[in-house]
Amino acid sequence: xxxxxxxxxxxxxxxxxxxxxxxxxxxxxxxxxxxxxxxxxxxxxxxxxxxxxxxxxxxxxxxxxxxxxxxxxxxxxxxxxxxxxxxxxxxxxxxxxxxxxxxxxxxxxxxxxxxxxxxxxxxxxxxxxxxxxxxxxxxxxxxxxxxxxxxxxxxxxxxxxxxxxxxxxxxxxxxxxxxxxxxxxxxxxxxxxxxxxxxxxxxxxxxxxxxxxxxxxxxxxxxxxxxxxxxxxxxxxxxxxxxxxxxxxxxxxxxxxxxxxxxxxxxxxxxxxxxxxxxxxxxxxxxxx
Ligand SMILES: Nc1ccn([C@@H]2O[C@H](COP(=O)(O)O)[C@@H](O)[C@H]2O)c(=O)n1
Numbered sequence: 001x002x003x004x005x006x007x008x009x010x011x012x013x014x015x016x017x018x019x020x021x022x023x024x025x026x027x028x029x030x031x032x033x034x035x036x037x038x039x040x041x042x043x044x045x046x047x048x049x050x051x052x053x054x055x056x057x058x059x060x061x062x063x064x065x066x067x068x069x070x071x072x073x074x075x076x077x078x079x080x081x082x083x084x085x086x087x088x089x090x091x092x093x094x095x096x097x098x099x100x101x102x103x104x105x106x107x108x109x110x111x112x113x114x115x116x117x118x119x120x121x122x123x124x125x126x127x128x129x130x131x132x133x134x135x136x137x138x139x140x141x142x143x144x145x146x147x148x149x150x151x152x153x154x155x156x157x158x159x160x161x162x163x164x165x166x167x168x169x170x171x172x173x174x175x176x177x178x179x180x181x182x183x184x185x186x187x188x189x190x191x192x193x194x195x196x197x198x199x200x201x202x203x204x205x206x207x208x209x210x211x212x213x214x215x216x217x218x219x220x221x222x223x224x225x226x227x228x229x230x231x232x233x234x235x236x237x238x239x240x241x242x243x244x245x246x247x248x249x250x251x252x253x254x255x256x257x258x259x260x261x262x263x264x265x266x267x268x269x270x271x272x273x274x275x276x277x278x279x280x281x282x283x284x285x286x287x288x289x
Contacts, residue, residue: 022245036224046249111189111190116188118187146173152205157179203236247269
């Protein structure tokens with residue numbers, strides 16, 4: 001039906017269900033659709049020319065805004081906790097307190113550095129962060145058809161916004177739920193605002209932001225994109241979902257995690273650095289409108 005779904009990077013446990021959901025979404029039309037996407041390693045690339053690309057946190061960690069001593073500490077945290085994040089041998093219950101520990105320690109270190117708001121644009125520009133190939137088609141299609149895009153990220157909202165602003169795709173139909181920085185009157189980071197969002201509490205984050213989903217209550221069809229099993233709960237605030245299609249990017253520890261991803265996501269994309277599959281599905285849904 002959609003030729004891109006036959007690509008070797010695409011895995012589906014139940015391709016017939018995928019076809020049926022896409023068909024139902026096409027029949028209902030773009031006015032009934034909303035898109036909910038994770039950011040780091042979902043809208044952004046996991047690697048480029050064989051080198052890992054940074055997350056929102058890493059953009060700051062690797063920047064000139066951070067002292068050498070603090071960089072070492074942040075690197076130690078990454079080396080300790082990232083392997084836990086992607087460890088398929090541990091349960092979510094076991095990982096959750098450790099993820100809270102990671103985010104909390106990292107944010108405390110970033111606050112100690114008194115990062116300046118007016119330098120964020122510069123460090124994003126100087127970073128190796130890259131949106132996935134075809135990102136412009138993705139954002140443009142959604143904008144053209146007035147389909148709301150919620151970017152739901154456990155990264156850093158101020159950095160994320162700067163990435164999409166610099167890419168020229170921070171359109172009015174894009175809304176962001178994330179961890180935002182709180183700056184003092186001199187423009188130096190003094191804290192993070194509100195409840196912490198980490199990879200395993202997106203359900204709570206969604207329920208806290210019920211106003212957003214209330215505004216979109218006529219949009220019962222959801223296209224969800226993520227790279228972590230924690231991303232599956234991003235749509236938990238949506239009002240009476242009719243059809244949901246979950247696309248999961250499996251970037252790392254592919255063999256170990258394939259089975260769990262296939263059970264959880266309708267479409268699993270292995271080592272795919274593009275937005276081609278989401279773009280093809282969106283084109284199909286919006287075609288003829
Ligand atoms: N100190 C930290 C904490 C988390 N990360 C990574 O950020 C990712 C979360 O962002 P999403 O947009 O994917 O929700 C998460 O996968 C962590 O690996 C980090 O780099 N540094």
